[in-house]
Amino acid sequence: MSGTSTLLEVSGISVTFDGFRAINNLSFNIGAAELRAIIGPNGAGKTTFMDIVTGKTRPDEGSVLWGEMSRNLLKMNESQIARIGIGRKFQRPTVFEDQSVSDNLMMALKAARGPWRVLVWRPKEEDHARVAALAEQVGLGDQLARKSGELSHGQKQWLEIGMLLAQEPKLLLVDEPAAGMTLAEREQTTALLVELAKTRAVVVVEHDMEFVRRLDCKVTVLHEGSVLAEGSLDHVTANPKVIEVYLGR
Ligand code: ADP
Numbered sequence: 001m002s003g004t005s006t007l008l009e010v011s012g013i014s015v016t017f018d019g020f021r022a023i024n025n026l027s028f029n030i031g032a033a034e035l036r037a038i039i040g041p042n043g044a045g046k047t048t049f050m051d052i053v054t055g056k057t058r059p060d061e062g063s064v065l066w067g068e069m070s071r072n073l074l075k076m077n078e079s080q081i082a083r084i085g086i087g088r089k090f091q092r093p094t095v096f097e098d099q100s101v102s103d104n105l106m107m108a109l110k111a112a113r114g115p116w117r118v119l120v121w122r123p124k125e126e127d128h129a130r131v132a133a134l135a136e137q138v139g140l141g142d143q144l145a146r147k148s149g150e151l152s153h154g155q156k157q158w159l160e161i162g163m164l165l166a167q168e169p170k171l172l173l174v175d176e177p178a179a180g181m182t183l184a185e186r187e188q189t190t191a192l193l194v195e196l197a198k199t200r201a202v203v204v205v206e207h208d209m210e211f212v213r214r215l216d217c218k219v220t221v222l223h224e225g226s227v228l229a230e231g232s233l234d235h236v237t238a239n240p241k242v243i244e245v246y247l248g249r
Helices: 046-053 078-084 103-113 127-135 153-165 185-195 210-214 232-238 240-249
Strands: 006-017 020-031 035-039 061-066 086-089 171-175 203-207 218-223 226-231
Touching: 006 046, 020 046, 020 061, 020 203, 020 226, 035 046, 035 210, 046 153, 046 171, 046 203, 061 203, 078 086, 086 153, 086 240, 127 153, 153 171, 153 185, 185 203, 185 210, 210 232, 218 232, 226 232, 226 240, 232 240
Parallel strands: 035 203, 035 218, 086 171, 171 203
Antiparallel strands: 006 020, 006 061, 218 226
């Protein structure tokens, strides 16, 4: 693997669905503590890319290597990939609405300890402290006793990020985190993602250019399953090919 700071190395992957190439010789790297935005028009291959990294979809060719030991992710199943440190946040929050913030986080902590311990596991003082710390980390420190169903849309998204953090992921894949959020929530989400990316890799798939601008990070533009452009948002949005296919000008 090139350079010790590379966490994920995707090389020459392709995926064909019923004769249609959804991912076409896609290559790129993600650094160990990097915030990266992936943008691209509908059908560009963003979801399929995340499906490959999380083991849901297998590419027909290419390699996906992980960490300094260059472990082959394509030989692992979805739960092994989750355990190795890849967490995925889908667009819709999937918290348990009738449970408190604290209970949701505790369930996530329990699940992170491994399924074989769930039946016998009883939370200790340190687990309650960890739950409080996770809530604090995602801006819900004063909401621990609140029923999750009563949280705002943005707070539910943060809670779910907190639940993912219970697994201590080294890479967090986040799908359209700002969708449906108020301006204040978007600002808080930006700050949260920037903070999280100081100690792990965070890859954000996002349509909202204003939100991507706030993230102020390297951007990868996907188109027809390949990287069309990469660099700062200003750099990629000045690229004539990006303007043509993505911005429609
Ligand atoms: P994006 O997330 O960028 O919108 P996707 O990764 O969802 O793009 O899809 C890329 C292309 O692959 C699209 O044209 C989509 O219709 C196609 N595709 C995705 N999954 C399947 C599937 N399971 N079967 C057939 N075609 C698929």
